[in-house]
Amino acid sequence: MKMIIKVKQVVFFFISALILVFAPKVCYAEKVTVDLVWKFPQPGWLEMEVRQGVYQLSYDNVKTNLQAGENLKIGQSGLAVFVYQNQNLSVLDKPLIRFTTQNNGIFRVREPGKDWISYRGNLVVTKEGLNWKLANTLDSEDYLKGVVPVEMSNAWAAKGFEALKAQAVAARTYLLKNMDANGRITDSPDIHQAYWGKTVEGEASRAVDATQGEILVDSESGQAISIYYSSHNGGFSEEAQHVWQNSDPHYVSQPDPFSDGVGGYVNHWRFWVAADVLGNSFGLSTVKDVNLKRYLSGRVYEVELIDWLGQKKTVTGGEFVRKFYPYGRELSQDSFLGRLFQVDYFLPKPLRDTLHDSPIFPIRNGYAVTGPDVSLFNSSNGGLTEQPREVGLFVFDGRGWGHGVGMSQWGAYNMAMKGYTYTSILSFYYKNSDLARI
Numbered sequence: 001m002k003m004i005i006k007v008k009q010v011v012f013f014f015i016s017a018l019i020l021v022f023a024p025k026v027c028y029a030e031k032v033t034v035d036l037v038w039k040f041p042q043p044g045w046l047e048m049e050v051r052q053g054v055y056q057l058s059y060d061n062v063k064t065n066l067q068a069g070e071n072l073k074i075g076q077s078g079l080a081v082f083v084y085q086n087q088n089l090s091v092l093d094k095p096l097i098r099f100t101t102q103n104n105g106i107f108r109v110r111e112p113g114k115d116w117i118s119y120r121g122n123l124v125v126t127k128e129g130l131n132w133k134l135a136n137t138l139d140s141e142d143y144l145k146g147v148v149p150v151e152m153s154n155a156w157a158a159k160g161f162e163a164l165k166a167q168a169v170a171a172r173t174y175l176l177k178n179m180d181a182n183g184r185i186t187d188s189p190d191i192h193q194a195y196w197g198k199t200v201e202g203e204a205s206r207a208v209d210a211t212q213g214e215i216l217v218d219s220e221s222g223q224a225i226s227i228y229y230s231s232h233n234g235g236f237s238e239e240a241q242h243v244w245q246n247s248d249p250h251y252v253s254q255p256d257p258f259s260d261g262v263g264g265y266v267n268h269w270r271f272w273v274a275a276d277v278l279g280n281s282f283g284l285s286t287v288k289d290v291n292l293k294r295y296l297s298g299r300v301y302e303v304e305l306i307d308w309l310g311q312k313k314t315v316t317g318g319e320f321v322r323k324f325y326p327y328g329r330e331l332s333q334d335s336f337l338g339r340l341f342q343v344d345y346f347l348p349k350p351l352r353d354t355l356h357d358s359p360i361f362p363i364r365n366g367y368a369v370t371g372p373d374v375s376l377f378n379s380s381n382g383g384l385t386e387q388p389r390e391v392g393l394f395v396f397d398g399r400g401w402g403h404g405v406g407m408s409q410w411g412a413y414n415m416a417m418k419g420y421t422y423t424s425i426l427s428f429y430y431k432n433s434d435l436a437r438i
Contacts, residue, residue: 030139030140031137031138031139031140031183032137032139032140032143032175032179032183032184032185033135033136033137033182033183033184033185034135034136034137034138034143034184034185034186034187034195035133035134035135035184035185035186035187036134036135036136036186036187037186037187037188037191038186038187038188038189038190038194038195039117039187039196040109040111040132042130042131043111043131043132043134044076044111044130044131044132045073045074045075045076045111045112046073046074046075046109046110046111046125046132046134047071047072047073047074047109047110047111047112048071048072048073048074048099048107048108048109048123049069049070049071049107049108049109049116050066050067050068050069050070050071050105050106050107051068051105051106051107051108051118052068052104052105052106053068053101053103053104053105053106054066054067054068054101054102054103054105055099055100055101055105055107056098056099056100056101057072057083057085057097057098057099058097058098058099058100059083059090059092059094059096059097059098060090060092060093060094062090064085066085070085070086071085072084072085073085074097074125074132076130080092081095081127083097095126095127096124096125096126096127097124097125097126098122098124098125099123099124099125100122101121101122104120105120105121106118106119106120107119107123108198108199109123109134116199117196117197117199118197118198118199119136119138119146119197119198119199120138120139120142120146120197120198121136121137121138121139121142122136122137122138123135123136123137124137135184136187136197140172140175141208141209141212143175143195144168144171144172144175144208145198145201145204145208146195146196146197146198146200146201147171147175147193147194147195147196148164148167148168148171148204148205148207148208149196149200149201149202149204149205150189150194150195150196150200151167151171151194151229151409152164152167152204152409152413153204154202154203154204155203156204156413156416157202157203157204157206157207158203159416159417160412160413160414160416160417161203161206161207161416162415162416162420162421162422162425163409163412163413163415163416163422163425164203164204164206164207164416165207165210165211165422166407166412166416166422166425166426166429167204167207167229167407167409167412168204168207168208168210168211168214169211169214169215169216169422169426169435170216170227170229170406170407170426171193171227172211172213172214172215173215173216173224173225173227174192174193174227175193176215176224177224177226177227178192178193211422213437214435214436214437214438215435215436215438216250216426216430216433216434216435216436217433217434217435217436218250218432218433218434219432219433219434220432222434222436225248225250225430225433226248226250227406227430228243228251228403228405228406228407229405229406229407229408229409229429230400230401230402230403230404230406230407230408230409231263231266231400231401231402231408231409231410232259232262232263232266232267232399232400232401232402232408232409232410232411233256233259233340233400233402233404233408233411234259234267234298234338234340234398234399234400234404235255235256235257235259235260235399235400236253236254236255236256236297236299236340236404237251237252237253237254237256237297237404237405237406237408237429238251238253238295238297238299238403238404238405239251239252239253239295239297239405240405242295242297242301243403243404243405249431249432250406250430250431250432250433251405251406251431252431253295253296253297256408256411258408258411258412258414258415258418258428259400259410259411262410262411262413262414263401263410264333265331265332266331266337266400266401266410267399267400267410268333268397268398268399269332269333269334269335269336269337269397269398269399270334270380270395270396270397270398271324271334271335271336271379271380271395271396271398272334272377272379272380272393272394272395272396273324273378273379273380273382273393273394273396274377274378274379274391274392274394275287275288275345275391275392275393275394276389276391277378277379277382278290278305278394279305279307281323281324282305282313282315282323283313284305284307284309284311284313285307285308285309285311286307286391287305287306287307287308288306288307288308289304289305289306289345290303290304290305290306290343290345290394291303291304291306292304292342292343297340297404298340299317299338299339299340299404300317300320300339300340300341301316301317301339302314302315302316302317303315303316303317303320317339318339320339321336321337321338321339324336324379324381325337326381329381331401334380334381335380335381336380336396336398337398337400337401337402338398338399338400338401338402338403338404339404340399340400340404341396341397341398341399342396342397342398343394343395343396344394344395344397345392345393345394345395346392346393346394346395347392375388375389375390375391376388377393406429406430407425407426407429407430408429411429412425412429415428423435
């Protein structure tokens with residue numbers, strides 16, 4: 001049995017009351033192993049250096065200690081793999097290298113020519129095909145110090161420290177629910193939650209310490225809940241089953257006034273695309289009509305495209321967004337960022353020589369100062385064509401970035417700036433749940 005802090009469900013305009021109750025035991029590993037697949041996806045060579053403490057380097061039958069400032073290189077040539085340390089080159093019989101500390105050590109690692117990334121704890125390097133695989137083992141609370149400032153920002157501590165505390169609780173709960181039976185998780189935001197090690201530690205570490213051991217549990221079972229959060233919900237949260245098909249009582253679709261007006265371009269973005277480009281993207285000719293089907297939140301779950309030949313194509317809202325999402329490109333107000341959007345169509349006009357009323361072209365006195373001929377326009381991220389053509393333009397006005405389920409990080413930040421505590425933030429975004437201390 002253990003004590004938990006129960007978050008009383010009250011109207012979110014008031015600070016949540018806290019009471020102590022009992023709940024079933026929740027298991028939480030003191031250590032976590034993070035597979036570094038985000039920051040080191042396919043490394044062929046590695047360079048490592050001790051930054052703090054003493055590390056033991058182990059490979060084959062060799063064991064040696066490295067002090068702060070000492071380094072090594074791990075590489076390969078043909079079928080041979082080797083360690084280069086203290087001007088000694090050792091060819092490995094077994095491609096397994098352990099880098100361990102007993103005294104809160106810190107090391108840094110990089111691929112040649114790239115930036116150093118620092119980590120706490122231990123590192124195991126193994127070989128898989130032509131690439132090395134890195135696994136960082138460290139204390140779970142120290143792991144969170146490398147997560148919270150990536151998922152939010154150290155800079156938010158000045159005005160939104162309570163939001164960082166809410167993120168720390170959410171990230172800790174996420175870790176508990178998503179690491180496997182061997183205590184492993186990845187550093188990739190495309191798979192789990194983002195982790196960037198000691199490199200990003202800062203003011204957010206205080207939020208981790210202030211909420212040490214606290215997680216969100218189901219009000220009835222006392223078990224850790226499944227945690228979802230996204231950058232910005234566009235002013236309206238989403239139900240879990242509308243994203244992952246599985247119903248979850250901890251998430252509802254509701255207006256979120258705290259996410260309105262904050263977040264810059266993720267609060268309101270706009271994407272332009274020519275009708276012929278839109279058609280080509282989905283195997284149609286020039287598109288004439290776009291019809292949307294939405295959930296209560298306003299998020300689009302189905303898009304019907306009709307071209308001028310009468311052909312139709314129906315795709316899911318997610319498939320439509322993925323077609324134009326700016327993968328590998330810097331995000332901006334012209335990026336297509338999510339399923340919460342509406343669409344308008346602009347017919348080509350002989351006197352409409354430039355693209356008006358667009359965030360990418362400044363407007364003065366009702367006319368674009370600069371901008372291409374509309375007949376040359378492809379899309380907001382597709383550049384221009386060489387030959388003009390007479391086609392219309394579709395403009396997609398959208399709100400938010402991400403799936404919109406659970407905590408809106410920008411909304412949480414705004415709540416914190418307005419004086420709400422982290423318990424109030426959590427109770428607003430996560431329903432039927434209690435705050436428990438492990």
